Amino acid sequence: MELPRARLATAAGFFSQGLILLSLTTRLPEFQDRWHLSDVQLSLILLMMILLAGAGSVAAETLAKRRDSALLLRLGLLVVAAGVPVLCTAPSTGVFVAGIATYGFGLGVVDASTNMQAVALEHRYERPILPSLHGAWTLGGVVGAAVTLATSHLPLEANAAVGVIPLLIAFAPFLPRDHGPTDLATEVAVPWRPILLVGVAMVLFYMVDTAVQTWGPLFLDHTFPTPERYVALAALTYLLASGAVRLAGDGLVRRFGVVPVLRAGALLGAAALATVVFSPDWQVAVLGFALLGAGVAVVAPLSFSAAAKIAGGPDGGAAFDPAVRQARVDAVIARFNQFNYVGALLGSVLTGLVGADSLRIGFAVPMVLVLGIVPLAPAFAPRVATLVSARRPSAPGSA
Incomplete structure (x- = not known):
């Protein structure tokens, strides 16, 4: 029963x-009005949050060599649970910024450690499960957006209640690490070159993902006479389609393989963005955003899965003591998570800068760049020969 319970806890x-992320970002206009923040000031606060999330991920990488990801995830969830009520009930701008900073750091730790747990579980299951676990994130985002719609008449302080959720989940039965000489992880060289190829694909995904969630509603609002109540459909349909494909992604990868799924998704993503860029009305643009969600949905989970396989070494990690393998993979996943924030910065900044005069032009950039996933797809199916440099003699009793 350990694996199913740990899988449910990680989900x-x-x-x-x-x-929590979507319940906060969908109320950013209200936070901006409350604290009289200009667009530049709000952008700087969000930049601070992303940078601190990166710092949280770096801290998780450092600690992962000697502490298991279950403990790191619990700590990250507790930090998030502390930051959310502070930023929602802040009596002053300074306290609000401090709450955002706390939340951002916790977000980075949770980002890294949830994926550490996910790749450890996938290794134990010996089949793809990361797409459906990432589907739980998307489902949470949809629920978060729905919570905002349902509670929009309530004061911002009411949003502090969502901080209870990570507090409760922090005590869930996450997967513990095998006991062993985890300090040996620092002695094992990691083949970063093939991991970097996968990382570039993840940057491309998060560039597209952030562009849609940041600029998609504004695209509908600025490009067409879209009714105000419908502008959120850009992000909502993207999330719904992405969630559906992620939940089905485990089976798709088992049936067709990683490389064909990624290539087909990248082509669909480029076609979807072309639909957005050349859309004659907001309804067609919404369809384009939905198709985009379906096309790129599995890039992120398959990126983490591929990075874990490369970091684990040949033969699925049989060359290493189980504890060493897990410590090594955890540290790599935490560092690999930095590609997430690089893509987020590019998606939020590049699309806006290029699309300053027209967001059609802004979305033309990811329309072209997402095709870069096509030649990068083979890196997601590493061969033993690629990893041979990381191999070392098997430890007695290793599995």
């Missing part, structure tokens, strides 16, 4: 992550 971690 809950992903779910809370998406729910």
